[in-house]
Amino acid sequence: MVHHMSPAEPVLHICADLEEASLEVARKTVELAQTAVATSGQFSIVLSGGNTPRRLHEILATDYRDAVPWADTHVFWGDERWVPHDHPDSNFRMADETLLRHVPIPTGQVHPMPTQLDDPEVAADAYQTQLAELFEGKLPRFDLILLGMGSDGHTASLFPTSAALVEATAWVMPSEAPSEPRQRLTLTLPVLNNAAYVVFLISGSDKRTPMAMALDSATDSVTCPAAAVRPHSGQLHFYVDQAASPA
Numbered sequence: 001m002v003h004h005m006s007p008a009e010p011v012l013h014i015c016a017d018l019e020e021a022s023l024e025v026a027r028k029t030v031e032l033a034q035t036a037v038a039t040s041g042q043f044s045i046v047l048s049g050g051n052t053p054r055r056l057h058e059i060l061a062t063d064y065r066d067a068v069p070w071a072d073t074h075v076f077w078g079d080e081r082w083v084p085h086d087h088p089d090s091n092f093r094m095a096d097e098t099l100l101r102h103v104p105i106p107t108g109q110v111h112p113m114p115t116q117l118d119d120p121e122v123a124a125d126a127y128q129t130q131l132a133e134l135f136e137g138k139l140p141r142f143d144l145i146l147l148g149m150g151s152d153g154h155t156a157s158l159f160p161t162s163a164a165l166v167e168a169t170a171w172v173m174p175s176e177a178p179s180e181p182r183q184r185l186t187l188t189l190p191v192l193n194n195a196a197y198v199v200f201l202i203s204g205s206d207k208r209t210p211m212a213m214a215l216d217s218a219t220d221s222v223t224c225p226a227a228a229v230r231p232h233s234g235q236l237h238f239y240v241d242q243a244a245s246p247a
């Protein structure tokens with residue numbers, strides 16, 4: 001069931017449950033990947049962290065494993081916790097366990113945020129430099145950015161109180177989370193809003209209130225950072241289960 005808000009507004013897909021939402025996002029990912037590779041020779045995707053994307057990853061690693069052009073795919077992260085890549089809280093580790101180690105993507109095309117460096121500022125700069133190299137110095141325009149949303153309306157690691165939320169030039173910033181692990185790295189809104197296609201995958205009744213706020217363009221970004229994600233020349237789709245869908 002698809003609800004089209006006004007033309008510039010997000011498109012809401014209400015799914016029966018997380019399984020159906022994950023399947024729909026997997027199908028959309030395959031479609032975007034195949035189109036991107038056919039038109040530009042490669043597909044750039046930004047993964048989100050947390051737990052919601054686990055099932056999506058499993059589906060992409062099994063049912064759709066052979067449909068994604070992994071040889072021409074580059075994987076990035078929207079945010080990362082400031083922990084080693086083998087730490088239980090690492091977004092890289094979650095994606096590696098549920099997806100990347102199960103698919104034939106060339107290692108050099110997997111671009112984790114460098115949490116092994118000395119400090120978050122150095123790491124944020126290093127990731128931005130890596131993006132600049134891969135996007136020929138231009139503001140990255142990712143083919144697909146996958147995002148989740150916290151019950152406080154945060155997305156990536158853009159929290160209501162984050163300085164990164166109002167950053168207008170840097171592409172990657174350190175950020176402080178209200179819960180452990182507090183130190184994070186995150187892409188900023190200039191990058192998120194330059195994407196060709198943004199998909200939020202959201203599940204659970206604790207997301208219902210922020211979900212309604214995120215859909216309302218009148219919501220300010222401090223109240224609900226996810227409401228500030230409005231790709232200026234791209235598409236924005238929310239895939240939500242019944243529990244998270246606005247009443």
Ligand code: 6PG
Nearest residue numbers: 049050051052148149150155156
């Ligand atoms: C992270 C994520 C974050 C996540 C939300 C929702 O590093 O935690 O990138 O933005 O998407 O916190 O997390 P859940 O999917 O676990 O509810």
